[in-house]
Amino acid sequence: MTIHAHPDDEASKGAPTVARYYEEGVRTVLVCCTGGEEGDLQNPALREPGQPFHGATPEEEREIIARLRPDELKKSIEAIGFSALHMLGYRDSGMAGSEPNNHPECFHMADIDEATGRLVALIRAEKPQVILTYNDDQAGYPHPDHLRVHDISLLAFDRAGDPAWYPELGAPWQVSKMYYTLWAKERVLAVHEALLLKFGESPFDEKWLARPSQDHRITTRLDIGRYLRARTESLLAHATQIDPSSKWWFGLDDDELAKVYPWEDWILAASVFGEIPEGMQETDLFFGVREHVSVTS
Numbered sequence: 001m002t003i004h005a006h007p008d009d010e011a012s013k014g015a016p017t018v019a020r021y022y023e024e025g026v027r028t029v030l031v032c033c034t035g036g037e038e039g040d041l042q043n044p045a046l047r048e049p050g051q052p053f054h055g056a057t058p059e060e061e062r063e064i065i066a067r068l069r070p071d072e073l074k075k076s077i078e079a080i081g082f083s084a085l086h087m088l089g090y091r092d093s094g095m096a097g098s099e100p101n102n103h104p105e106c107f108h109m110a111d112i113d114e115a116t117g118r119l120v121a122l123i124r125a126e127k128p129q130v131i132l133t134y135n136d137d138q139a140g141y142p143h144p145d146h147l148r149v150h151d152i153s154l155l156a157f158d159r160a161g162d163p164a165w166y167p168e169l170g171a172p173w174q175v176s177k178m179y180y181t182l183w184a185k186e187r188v189l190a191v192h193e194a195l196l197l198k199f200g201e202s203p204f205d206e207k208w209l210a211r212p213s214q215d216h217r218i219t220t221r222l223d224i225g226r227y228l229r230a231r232t233e234s235l236l237a238h239a240t241q242i243d244p245s246s247k248w249w250f251g252l253d254d255d256e257l258a259k260v261y262p263w264e265d266w267i268l269a270a271s272v273f274g275e276i277p278e279g280m281q282e283t284d285l286f287f288g289v290r291e292h293v294s295v296t297s
């Protein structure tokens with residue numbers, strides 16, 4: 001089970017990892033907490049004549065985006081390979097300090113116990129062994145909805161297996177492992193160098209390159225070189241949110257990226273099997289789980 005804030009987050013964070021396990025026959029479940037109603041149009045080509053946003057006012061653009069995003073999400077999850085999609089049912093809070101932060105239905109305004117309860121109900125129904133969520137350190141992109149995903153994931157990890165919490169929401173289920181997603185600094189630098197070689201310039205600016213490294217926290221490195229098409233196809237499915245001409249996203253094609261950095265990295269944040277032995281790095285999210293249960297679709 002992977003928990004994301006907005007439609008398109010499942011494409012930019014962990015898509016090849018999910019594609020790998022889906023192909024292996026693992027049941028893969030996406031929980032998307034908001035509808036992404038506050039996303040801006042990121043693809044200027046859609047304002048050209050004959051395109052859906054031609055001549056639209058900013059208010060009309062927002063309405064069209066809200067209408068298109070569910071379909072973009074559907075295409076994205078087909079490209080990645082998700083067995084199920086659950087919308088948690090909140091409204092996008094928008095960027096910190098923006099007016100939509102105060103909307104009564106927005107995720108960041110929701111009562112934390114109520115929001116955690118919605119996630120607990122899904123965990124008890126789906127019985128995931130592993131959940132993937134957002135990092136405790138999100139200083140690089142402190143979107144209120146992303147911070148909230150982290151908060152309810154931690155609470156739900158503890159409460160889903162605790163019969164004292166939400167007894168009306170199904171039988172307790174203890175998730176075995178929880179991971180945080182990250183874009184490794186090593187990956188950013190490797191892609192930056194490859195883009196410089198290819199184009200003589202790179203869209204990774206000083207601000208990006210100065211982001212502090214969290215690579216020392218990586219516990220788990222997955223070989224996903226064969227599954228990078230899931231990232232590309234799912235990103236392109238979010239046509240309003242991703243500019244297909246962006247070098248930042250698509251400057252390297254799948255084969256080039258597979259040569260430069262064929263991994264996705266994860267931080268093991270909680271595990272019923274205890275910590276990973278010093279000096280060891282996992283190569284499988286289900287390490288430990290496979291020894292206890294058979295993983296089937």
Ligand SMILES: [Zn+2]
Binds near residue numbers: 009
């Ligand atoms: Zn997001």
